[in-house]
Amino acid sequence: MARPRKAEDPARWPEPCGRCGQHHQTVARWPDGGVCTYCYQQAKRTRGRCACGHDGVLPGVVDEQPACRRCSGVVLNIDCRQCGAEDELYDGGRCWGCVLGVTVDRLLTNPTTGVMAEELVPMAAALKAMKRSNSGLTWIRQKHVTEFLQDLAIAPLITHEALDALPKSHTRDFVRGLLVEHGTLPRRDIYRARYEEWAKEALERVRDPENRDVIRRYIRWHHLRRMNQMETVSQGTFLRSKQTVTVAIELVNWLTDRAIELGELEQEHLDAWINDGTTTRLLSDRFLGWAIKARLVHTELKVRRHRRGTSARMSALDQDRAVERVVHTQELTRRDRAAAILVLVFGQQIEDVVALTWDAVKVSDEIVTVRVGKIDIALPDPLDQPWRELAANPGNDLTASHPNSNWVFRGYSPGRHVDPGHLRGRLKDVFSTRAARLGTLHELTKLAPVAIIADALGYSPATIERHAIDSATAYASYIAAVRDDAGPR
Incomplete structure (x- = not known):
């Protein structure tokens, strides 16, 4: 994407650009006149087929149409010294694509063995074949991405479980997606996997060890069992399951703060907790229904149900x-x-x-x-x-x-x-x-x-x-x- 132009400055740059007519610094003189830095960059990135049949970069202008160097007389170095193709050069006379390829190979090659793991080859090939090489190079040169790929290069195994063991980050999830998309890792239900990861962190919020075990059982035998029976877990199921467990955790922590065990929960306790919070606490009926069936709660408790049809409707x-x-x-x-x-x-x-x-x-x-x-x-x-x-x-x-x-x-x-x-x-x-x-x-x-x-x-x-x-x-x-x-x- 081209950078936005700064405001022109006729006082500093009195000569207008021969292409755009604006007053910016002149960086080249071509047959059609002086060219400003913005038009110069645009010329290097203009691709297509010239009237003479040449297919490649068209930096010149002939009869108000883009033209190749030979037809327009423009002198410009756009020949990559590595691959020989016409393209915008980025570093050391090499195009963006070649620089990206070298960078990918360097980061994904195990420095000890000098060999890239077979599992990483498809992803490396896909990265090097990107149509927008400059975007790939910008992404891969970020410090956290570089470090992640270097760690991946020396990993003994490339599996979902190995990635799960790494610190949670957008880079980890993005690279996992690339590995899946290019056949290295098998596809898995993304929302089910996210729920399992979220559940581990959520359990840490339960203050009482006995109640933590109850919530763990609720997650495993109610939510995860239902998810395992689904062909694909939807985002809606994922969000609802998170919300109901969050409400259940709030309830058991409230009981812990008042030295009340879950098996001692009475209607008056439940009413006091619900009335002291938001309407989302009404979702506790799902957890309590499971707890009663599991004989963890011995009283038939009543929770008023959230009425359907109360959402706003567009006229x-x-x-x-x-x-x-x-x-x-x-x-x-x-x-x-x-x-x-x-x-x-x-x-x-x-x-x-x-x-x-x-x-x-x-x-x-x-x-x-x-x-x-x-x-x-x-x-x-x-x-x-x-x-x-x-x-x-x-x-x-x-x-x-x-x-x-x-x-x-x-x-x-x-x-x-x-x-x-x-x-x-x-x-x-x-x-x-x-x-x-x-x-x-x-x-x-x-x-x-x-x-x-x-x-x-x-x-x-x-x-x-x-x-x-x-x-x-x-x-x-x-x-x-x-x-x-x-x-x-």
């Missing part, structure tokens, strides 16, 4: 305004606009949106279809435009993270789609994804039968039925209010 008018902003403005990137359409128009959950693959999207000159639920839905103009742009340039394809990714919404982590929480955060300035989704489902239930909506959008009939009942109740209240205002006839 139809606000939905229309949000769609207008998404479709007709450039507030969001093409990726975020495409995702927003699925939420606003089709009531899709963010977790399902980010998991979409290109197998479910068809883009042709005539039509764009997206598989939502069990059917392919055609997107009319202008809803199709962000999807056409995204198909032409899916993004995140210049590094080693996504060599052959099929995700529609690629994330920054290797081989992973964008994080649902990250996408929610990007959309929140335009609309709340939850409020928008609930508002859309509320409106759709007025237009079609429950069974059709559930099947088309991939929801359970029971979920759509709740929205339909809510929608009908709201409409009935509206009719009653209108009749009351009208008075007797």
